[in-house]
Amino acid sequence: xxxxxxxxxxxxxxxxxxxxxxxxxxxxxxxxxxxxxxxxxxxxxxxxxxxxxxxxxxxxxxxxxxxxxxxxxxxxxxxxxxxxxxxxxxxxxxxxxxxxxxxxxxxxxxxxxxxxxxxxxxxxxxxx
Amino acid sequence: xxxxxxxxxxxxxxxxxxxxxxxxxxxxxxxxxxxxxxxxxxxxxxxxxxxxxxxxxxxxxxxxxxxxxxxxxxxxxxxxxxxxxxxxxxxxxxxxxxxxxxxxxxxxxxxxxxxxxxxxxxxxxxxxxxxxxxxxxxxxxxxxxxxxxxxxxxxxxxxxxxxxxxxxxxx
Numbered sequence: 001x002x003x004x005x006x007x008x009x010x011x012x013x014x015x016x017x018x019x020x021x022x023x024x025x026x027x028x029x030x031x032x033x034x035x036x037x038x039x040x041x042x043x044x045x046x047x048x049x050x051x052x053x054x055x056x057x058x059x060x061x062x063x064x065x066x067x068x069x070x071x072x073x074x075x076x077x078x079x080x081x082x083x084x085x086x087x088x089x090x091x092x093x094x095x096x097x098x099x100x101x102x103x104x105x106x107x108x109x110x111x112x113x114x115x116x117x118x119x120x121x122x123x124x125x126x127x128x
Numbered sequence: 129x130x131x132x133x134x135x136x137x138x139x140x141x142x143x144x145x146x147x148x149x150x151x152x153x154x155x156x157x158x159x160x161x162x163x164x165x166x167x168x169x170x171x172x173x174x175x176x177x178x179x180x181x182x183x184x185x186x187x188x189x190x191x192x193x194x195x196x197x198x199x200x201x202x203x204x205x206x207x208x209x210x211x212x213x214x215x216x217x218x219x220x221x222x223x224x225x226x227x228x229x230x231x232x233x234x235x236x237x238x239x240x241x242x243x244x245x246x247x248x249x250x251x252x253x254x255x256x257x258x259x260x261x262x263x264x265x266x267x268x269x270x271x272x273x274x275x276x277x278x279x280x281x282x283x284x285x286x287x288x289x290x291x292x293x294x295x296x297x298x299x
Contacts, residue, residue, distance in 0.1 A: 017252075018202060041199045044229050045254050052224060060228065 033110035133177035
């Protein structure tokens with residue numbers, strides 16, 4: 001299994017190619033949407049590149065659980081309820097949701113996912 | 129009128145690679161003002177020609193069962209401008225093809241008077257494959273699409289993975 005740094009380098013290369021950003025912008029704490037400017041179609045592109053770079057399969061909705069964030073069972077007045085937060089934690093154990101939980105407004109979610117979360121996700125896939 | 133930015137295919141191998149020709153001509157009205165006295169083929173339209181080359185390659189591999197939409201130009205770099213009289217070859221290679229999307233790399237070369245190929249540009253294109261009802265209207269009527277494919281000579285030069293001629297669909 002590659003080291004965390006080796007995984008980071010490949011994730012960084014995938015994001016540089018997919019988002020047209022410089023490699024020094026792709027820091028572990030950079031957020032995918034806020035800092036790196038990823039749009040929805042970019043996530044499909046990123047999934048392709050990560051699958052190729054690491055030889056893994058990323059099922060639709062696993063890396064970005066759009067269904068949870070748009071479910072009327074989980075979202076009330078634009079905010080995720082407790083069941084929604086629980087579903088998100090279960091689906092995305094690789095994301096640190098501490099800050100998001102303070103104000104779980106759906107519109108804050110895009111600024112939650114960081115490069116380091118992506119690295120942790122790949123680590124979990126490679127370990128599994 | 130349709131938005132044709134390739135003239136025909138010279139080579140077409142299902143799901144793998146294809147080469148399309150684009151002859152740049154001063155008869156194209158858009159060149160008259162781009163620019164007056166110095167006609168240049170806009171590289172944005174070259175990207176469209178590249179996308180048509182790779183997009184038809186992808187759509188055929190999916191048996192035209194999905195709506196193949198250019199979702200993203202991941203990279204596009206050009207060395208110089210193409211001008212009237214130039215023959216461009218767009219060479220597309222599918223890098224990855226999945227039910228939901230595909231990634232293709234396309235190069236553009238100009239064939240000079242000695243028959244030598246000079247690299248003109250390259251692009252990496254990402255296509256989304258949408259099901260009917262996913263927010264994109266129907267792109268073609270079947271008979272219109274078939275006419276386009278005939279114009280492009282896809283069923284004259286096209287081969288499947290085993291090297292057998294592609295069969296023209298019976299729509």
